[in-house]
Amino acid sequence: MKKPLIALATVLALAGCSTPAPASAPTDAPADTLRGTITVFAAASLSDSFRAIADAFTEQHPGVDVVFNFGGSSGLATQIVEEAPADVFAAASPATMTTVTDAALTDGEPVTFATNVLEIAVASGNPGGITGLADFADADKTLALCAAEVPCGAAAAKLFESAGITPSVDTYEQDVKAVLTKVELGEVDAGIVYVTDVRSAGDAIEGIEVDSAPVSYPIATLSGSTNPVAAHAFVDFVLSDAGQGILRAAGFGAP
Amino acid sequence: MSLAASLAVTARGVSLDLVVEQGRTLALLGPNGAGKSTVLGALAGLVDYTGTVRVGDRSLDGVEPEHRRVGYLFQDYLLFPHLSVLENVAFGPRAQGTGKIASRASAGEWLERLGIAELAARRSQQLSGGQQQRVALARALASEPELLLLDEPLAALDVEIRDEVRSELAEHIHDWGGLTIVVTHSFDDVTALAADVIVLEKGAATQRGSVRELIAEPATSYVRKLVASWSED
Amino acid sequence: MPAGVAVALLVLPLVALIIRAPWTQLPALLAEPTVVQALGLSLATASISTLVCLVLGVPLALVLAGSAQWPAVPRRLLRALITVPLVLPPVVGGVALLLLLGRRGIIGQWLPFTIPFTPAAVVIAQVFVSMPFLVIAVEGALRASDSRFEVAAATLGASRFTILRRITLPLVAPGIASGALLCFTRSLGEFGATITFAGSFPGTTQTLPISTYLLLQTDPNAAIALSLVLMVVSVAVLVSLRDRWVPGVLA
Numbered sequence: 001m002k003k004p005l006i007a008l009a010t011v012l013a014l015a016g017c018s019t020p021a022p023a024s025a026p027t028d029a030p031a032d033t034l035r036g037t038i039t040v041f042a043a044a045s046l047s048d049s050f051r052a053i054a055d056a057f058t059e060q061h062p063g064v065d066v067v068f069n070f071g072g073s074s075g076l077a078t079q080i081v082e083e084a085p086a087d088v089f090a091a092a093s094p095a096t097m098t099t100v101t102d103a104a105l106t107d108g109e110p111v112t113f114a115t116n117v118l119e120i121a122v123a124s125g126n127p128g129g130i131t132g133l134a135d136f137a138d139a140d141k142t143l144a145l146c147a148a149e150v151p152c153g154a155a156a157a158k159l160f161e162s163a164g165i166t167p168s169v170d171t172y173e174q175d176v177k178a179v180l181t182k183v184e185l186g187e188v189d190a191g192i193v194y195v196t197d198v199r200s201a202g203d204a205i206e207g208i209e210v211d212s213a214p215v216s217y218p219i220a221t222l223s224g225s226t227n228p229v230a231a232h233a234f235v236d237f238v239l240s241d242a243g244q245g246i247l248r249a250a251g252f253g254a255p
Numbered sequence: 256m257s258l259a260a261s262l263a264v265t266a267r268g269v270s271l272d273l274v275v276e277q278g279r280t281l282a283l284l285g286p287n288g289a290g291k292s293t294v295l296g297a298l299a300g301l302v303d304y305t306g307t308v309r310v311g312d313r314s315l316d317g318v319e320p321e322h323r324r325v326g327y328l329f330q331d332y333l334l335f336p337h338l339s340v341l342e343n344v345a346f347g348p349r350a351q352g353t354g355k356i357a358s359r360a361s362a363g364e365w366l367e368r369l370g371i372a373e374l375a376a377r378r379s380q381q382l383s384g385g386q387q388q389r390v391a392l393a394r395a396l397a398s399e400p401e402l403l404l405l406d407e408p409l410a411a412l413d414v415e416i417r418d419e420v421r422s423e424l425a426e427h428i429h430d431w432g433g434l435t436i437v438v439t440h441s442f443d444d445v446t447a448l449a450a451d452v453i454v455l456e457k458g459a460a461t462q463r464g465s466v467r468e469l470i471a472e473p474a475t476s477y478v479r480k481l482v483a484s485w486s487e488d
Numbered sequence: 489m490p491a492g493v494a495v496a497l498l499v500l501p502l503v504a505l506i507i508r509a510p511w512t513q514l515p516a517l518l519a520e521p522t523v524v525q526a527l528g529l530s531l532a533t534a535s536i537s538t539l540v541c542l543v544l545g546v547p548l549a550l551v552l553a554g555s556a557q558w559p560a561v562p563r564r565l566l567r568a569l570i571t572v573p574l575v576l577p578p579v580v581g582g583v584a585l586l587l588l589l590g591r592r593g594i595i596g597q598w599l600p601f602t603i604p605f606t607p608a609a610v611v612i613a614q615v616f617v618s619m620p621f622l623v624i625a626v627e628g629a630l631r632a633s634d635s636r637f638e639v640a641a642a643t644l645g646a647s648r649f650t651i652l653r654r655i656t657l658p659l660v661a662p663g664i665a666s667g668a669l670l671c672f673t674r675s676l677g678e679f680g681a682t683i684t685f686a687g688s689f690p691g692t693t694q695t696l697p698i699s700t701y702l703l704l705q706t707d708p709n710a711a712i713a714l715s716l717v718l719m720v721v722s723v724a725v726l727v728s729l730r731d732r733w734v735p736g737v738l739a
Binding site for chain 1: 693
């Protein structure tokens, strides 16, 4: 009898932890009096940059705790629509942000804070001998794309359409990381991912530039926020020179 | 043909010499834990032993159970629950390479001989204890053993039906006429089923002879008590 | 009380799925060629995986059940290794399969053909995750069954192979059947190892759970509908086969 009760208590305690603490700061307080926790839902491709941004942000506002939930943008949007407790949403595509604005859950209009472009990812040394997008029409090469249902896949589909190439694809992966894993392990000769993904993958992956239209990354505070002051401050920080510097270093383009 | 065995199972402290003649069933009589079942297990090749076991001029030493031609009637009969009565009895001939149809035919004959032909289609779960015993006997005999071992063949049955089943069993064994050993701790079984007796106590024989000799001159207090309570009935 | 909480925890999410299902769109969704294709692929690969599990898993269960006389260390090690796929995140299992059988894998690099991105890879991934269910179910049944029936069969002149075929396996048939069912339903729902090892290509390797997951990104309603299909298929298989096979054998 004891064990199930303890387990239940643990579950309840964990559930309690994820609820943001109520904001106690008055609305017009100076920045350094910001208090409490903000929960930021951000696209997986932002994880490295946003952690760095949060470090810089909390240095200025030591009273604030930034908690992240990184994941696929569409999944995060679904969670927000299902009323997951979140204060800020940073998406990897305008389309996923639209899911949230359509549900009238943003506090004000979303702002574009970064752009990203696609690149061909190959394993270091380029063992498949990939030279450009044209190789994707070659049935003898093994190639991975993101599935059309996720932003990187939708962007890739657009890329091939505008280049007039019909790619011969072997697998449509569920996200960028899965494409990179397949490339890194040598299972595929190449994949299409964002330049920032190539950058953060390190030495194992090399990028080949392609001519692609940039996708914009929108950010917004959410109307359900229990700490709107700190949430707005965080969004402002992302848009500030300090935040933009970190994003630029990771390979993101200017809005 | 006769059985001659001189065997020891040192791990269980059992050591015994025995001879069985055709037509003279031997009873191994003794209290629980005396080693009776161990002796049967050794004869059937289910328990490792040292010594020799011969049936006629054939040595069974080192022979696998399935090649010894030693039939075994287990105390709780162990009828295969997933097979019908007929399939149970046909199992032995079938396993020894007889065709399916011929095996079933011979199984049917055995059921006929034991007077249980009408049970052929039943499952063991649908049989009474006495019926199970007869099916188990038919199954053991259908595999054409040269030596038949009966381990407490009546112990699993209700007291009320024991006498009847016992006398029928005696009849069937007599009709069959092969080498037979019955293990029991009941003197009723001895008098009804056996001609000769070996009394086994603590792994060793304490008395041997015909049933009549045993009744006339019990050698140990265990036998004296058994005989006394038997003659009171 | 804890039993009630357990039932609620297991059943209520499924109830939610049923309540939120877009019932009116359902017929149209299920007629979609991509859905039909994914369902067909899932049923076919899960069936083959179950057969493979039976052919390989039953002998393994026999070895495991007979391992009582082994020294403790190899016996426990074997047992632990067999249960690893149960606790391993399936995605990690998929990566492990790639490292072994992938194009650059330890074995894969020597093969004259490539396994990933083929239906064969789907089957391998499913077998990897679902085999332990079969082995554990069959081994449990073997341990619970009375080995004296085998002794009785031996005294009737049956060889080891005959005993295995006519006594041991029929006696554990209920265990084998339920193991195979678990295997089939686990294979049907397999996602992580499959998408990692076999990838996802419509008609070749994109099974129903994978298309469900991908649809969740764009069309949650459709994804719920597909989940419902998976659920109905699993429940139907479990209910119908359980009643027909399992109690009948030893009744």
